[in-house]
Amino acid sequence: MNNKISILAKELLAKLNKSSEKNRFENAFPKNVVEIAAVTGASGVAASKIGEETMWTASIDLIAWKNLKNDSVVKEHVRLQWLVDDNNLEESSERLAENSIVKLQVRKAEESMMLLRVLDTDYKDRDLDNILQDSLKPVYFNDNQLGQFELDKSIKVFEKKTTWAGEECSLYFDWDVNEEVIASALGTAHVLFRDQEEWNEKIRKFAADKLLDTANDWLQDNDEAELKEITKEMFIDFMSVDSISVYPGGEFEIFFFDGDMFWGHSIIVSGKNNGELTSAEIAG
Structure with a gap:
């Protein structure tokens, strides 16, 4: 009752x-x-x-x-x-x-x-x-250094295919009516791509330092795994870049494929183009 x-x-x-x-x-x-x-x-x-x-x-x-x-x-x-x-x-x-x-x-x-x-x-x-x-016509944005971006109107983001340290990926920045905001976001990309090999090495090492123990914990739960342990060097090699999103004020996020270390989840590294790396996380 x-x-x-x-x-x-x-x-x-x-x-x-x-x-x-x-x-x-x-x-x-x-x-x-x-x-x-x-x-x-x-x-x-x-x-x-x-x-x-x-x-x-x-x-x-x-x-x-x-x-x-x-x-x-x-x-x-x-x-x-x-x-x-x-x-x-x-x-x-x-x-x-x-x-x-x-x-x-x-x-x-x-x-x-x-x-x-x-x-x-x-x-x-x-x-x-x-x-x-008129709204269905493509919208482009041209940057002198990075080339032509096309607007994805469904999410209001400009995108272009590019290469990062020898790997193909997508580069994104948000659409904004304020040209200064767009210029600031592209300025973030300019810094990253100017020294991309150096940035790539630094970002991958940072991700390995933050997530290596977690990767080995996941490995122990995988009964079909052939590896006994993932080393830092292996972790870095397993990563492959998927996309880069740049924001005003020097902030960025880089999404990596995980090489199945986290069963297909993404690895996301966030930072600023002043050299500060703020987080490395698993998502998706």
Whole structure:
């Protein structure tokens, strides 16, 4: 009997929490309902949950929208948001597609919109189609030292294929409207690539110093391993570079394939181009 009461109490509490979260979310938007057509961005639907919340906030980026009452087009990035529970999370992620024109019923706040209804997922509008087609064109950034990067619009990151100490890899930096931020991130890369052999040796040794004991612990748990022990030299040789991400202020992360020392996980070394290496971790 007590167990049944406890279950009912938990269910009631969950309903109250869901209702409270829904009211709080809806109160952040004006009551006025607007019918719009909109262009969705390249990233698709994402969802997040904070702390002990029971509801997910699903969202998708809109890059332009038209108020269908007055036919006026607004080119701006606005986040379209709605709440969804665990049961409908997967279905909600497929509710709207990236790079499409849709007709919606929304409530609009200053910098975001609340989705009420999806009216049409294949809406036809000449003005918005021109914006969509323009958004699908590739975007490039040319650096005098490193060459041409292409923007991955789905994650807003510039990328190029390059070589690092004789190994092929990808080089990334974040897109930013501020040119000084981009220049600072590329400055980080310039320092690294100017002396890449020296940096490569230093970074691999640092990773081996930090993770060698862990690698041997993992080795002992591998019943099929032919090795008895991984030495520091072996650890360094097993590593192979995957990608390099550079950031403003001299910060960087280098991702390495682990050579199966950690069963296919990545090795990530973080540091600054002043010579400081701050961490070596296993991820993925």
